[in-house]
Amino acid sequence: MIFVPTLTHGDVTVRSIRPRDARVISRLLKDNRSWLQKWEATVPGFEGAPLSSEMIRNVLRLARKDQAAPFVIEYRGQVVGQVTLSGLSFGSLASGAVGYWVAETVAGKGITPLAVALVVDWAFTNLGIHRVEICIRPENEASLRVVRKLGMRYEGLRRRYIHIDGDWRDHFCFAVTIDEVLGGLLARLVRGTANHSLADVPEADQIAARTPIR
Numbered sequence: 247m248i249f250v251p252t253l254t255h256g257d258v259t260v261r262s263i264r265p266r267d268a269r270v271i272s273r274l275l276k277d278n279r280s281w282l283q284k285w286e287a288t289v290p291g292f293e294g295a296p297l298s299s300e301m302i303r304n305v306l307r308l309a310r311k312d313q314a315a316p317f318v319i320e321y322r323g324q325v326v327g328q329v330t331l332s333g334l335s336f337g338s339l340a341s342g343a344v345g346y347w348v349a350e351t352v353a354g355k356g357i358t359p360l361a362v363a364l365v366v367d368w369a370f371t372n373l374g375i376h377r378v379e380i381c382i383r384p385e386n387e388a389s390l391r392v393v394r395k396l397g398m399r400y401e402g403l404r405r406r407y408i409h410i411d412g413d414w415r416d417h418f419c420f421a422v423t424i425d426e427v428l429g430g431l432l433a434r435l436v437r438g439t440a441n442h443s444l445a446d447v448p449e450a451d452q453i454a455a456r457t458p459i460r
C-alpha cells in the first residue's frame with residue numbers, strides 16, 4: 247500500500263486523492279471538457295470517460311497494489327487538477343510515469359511543474375524509485391514546456407504509444423533519473439538551473455512524428 251503524502255511549495259499543494267474529491271473533480275472535468283479531451287487517455291473499444299467516483303476508486307485500488315500514487319493538485323487551497331505517478335514498478339526497474347492536468351482557469355501559473363517536482367522528489371526519496379518518465383503528444387506544446395522547465399531529458403519517439411482521444415497516438419518520451427537531480431528537482435526548478443536543452447527533440451523525430459506509420 248503506497249502512502250500518498252501531502253506536499254507543499256508556496257501556493258501549490260499535492261495530496262492524496264480521496265473519494266470525496268469526486269464531486270469537484272467531476273465539475274472540473276465537465277467545465278474543462280474541450281480543454282482536456284485532446285490529451286485524455288481512452289480505452290480502445292470504449293466510448294466516454296468513467297465517472298469521477300469510479301476513476302478515483304480505480305486509482306486508489308492501484309495505490310493499494312503499489313502500482314500508482316494518485317494526487318490532486320491544489321492551488322491556494324482549491325482543487326485544480328491531478329498529478330498521478332503510475333505504472334510503478336520496483337526491483338530492477340524501479341520506475342514510474344507521471345501524468346497531469348490542470349483547469350484552464352489556472353493554466354500558465356507554473357502550477358504543474360511545481361506539482362511534478364514535488365511528486366518526483368518524493369518518489370525518489372521515499373518510494374525507492376530511480377527513474378520517472380513523462381510521455382507527451384508531439385502537438386501538446388504546453389506540456390512540452392513543462393518538461394523543458396523541469397530539464398527532463400528527451401529519450402525518444404514512441405510510435406502509436408498511448409490510446410488518447412480515441413486513437414493510438416505517437417508520444418515524445420522524457421525522463422529523469424535520481425542521479426541527475428541529486429539536490430532535488432524542486433530545488434533545481436526554483437533556482438532556475440535546469441538545463442532546458444535536454445528536452446530538445448531532434449528534428450528527425452519531429453519529422454518522423456509528422457509522418458504516418460506504415
Ligand SMILES: CC(C)(COP(=O)(O)OP(=O)(O)OC[C@H]1O[C@@H](n2cnc3c(N)ncnc32)[C@H](O)[C@@H]1OP(=O)(O)O)[C@@H](O)C(=O)NCCC(=O)NCCS
Pocket residue numbers: 281282285346347348349350352353354355356357358359381382383386387388389391392395
Ligand atoms: C499541460 C498543462 C498540464 C500545463 O500546466 P500549467 O500548470 O499551465 O503549466 P505552466 O504554467 O508551466 O505552463 C506551461 C505552458 O502552457 C502554456 N500556457 C500558459 N497559459 C496558457 C493558457 N491560458 N492556455 C493555454 N496554454 C497556456 C504556455 O506555453 C506555458 O509555457 P510558458 O510558461 O513557457 O509560457 C496544462 O496546460 C493542461 O492541463 N493541459 C491540458 C491537459 C494536458 O495536456 N495534460 C498533459 C498531457 S501529457
